[in-house]
Amino acid sequence: MLESQIELKNQIHEQSNKYRALMPHIAQAYEDLPKQVYGDGALKGKTKRLMAMTAALIKGCRACxxxxxxxxxxxxxxxxxxxxxxxxxxxxxxxxxxxESSRLIGFLEEKGII
Structure with a gap:
C-alpha cells in the first residue's frame, strides 16, 4: 500500500510546529514572507498557490x-x-x-476530490 499523503502532510506539519516552538524568532521571520507573497495582488492568491505547487512538482519537494x-x-x-x-x-x-505527480494524485484521491 502506498503511504498516505494526508498522513505525510500532517506529520510534516507537526514537525514544523515543533521547530517553530523551538525557534520562534526564525519561524516568525520565515512566515512573514509568504503572508506577503501569497496575498492577492496582480495575481490572485489561488493562482500563486497553483504556481508554487507546479514549481514544487518540478523540484520534487513533497512537503511543498x-x-x-x-x-x-x-x-x-x-x-x-x-x-x-x-x-x-x-x-x-x-x-x-x-x-511527484503521483503524490499529488494520491492526495486528491484520499481527499475524495478525484
Missing part, C-alpha cells in the same frame, strides 16, 4: 507539493486546475515531475 495543493484547494482551486498544473510540470520537469 502537499501544502501548496491544500492551500490552492482552500482558495477554490478545482481538480481540473490542479491536473492542468501537473501537465505544465510534466512539460517542464520530465520524469521527476511525473513521479
Amino acid at each position: 507539493i502537499l501544502y501548496q495543493a491544500e492551500e490552492a484547494l482552500s482558495l477554490g482551486a478545482t481538480p481540473e486546475e490542479i491536473l492542468e498544473c501537473i501537465g505544465v510540470a510534466l512539460s517542464l520537469g520530465g520524469t521527476l515531475a511525473e513521479g
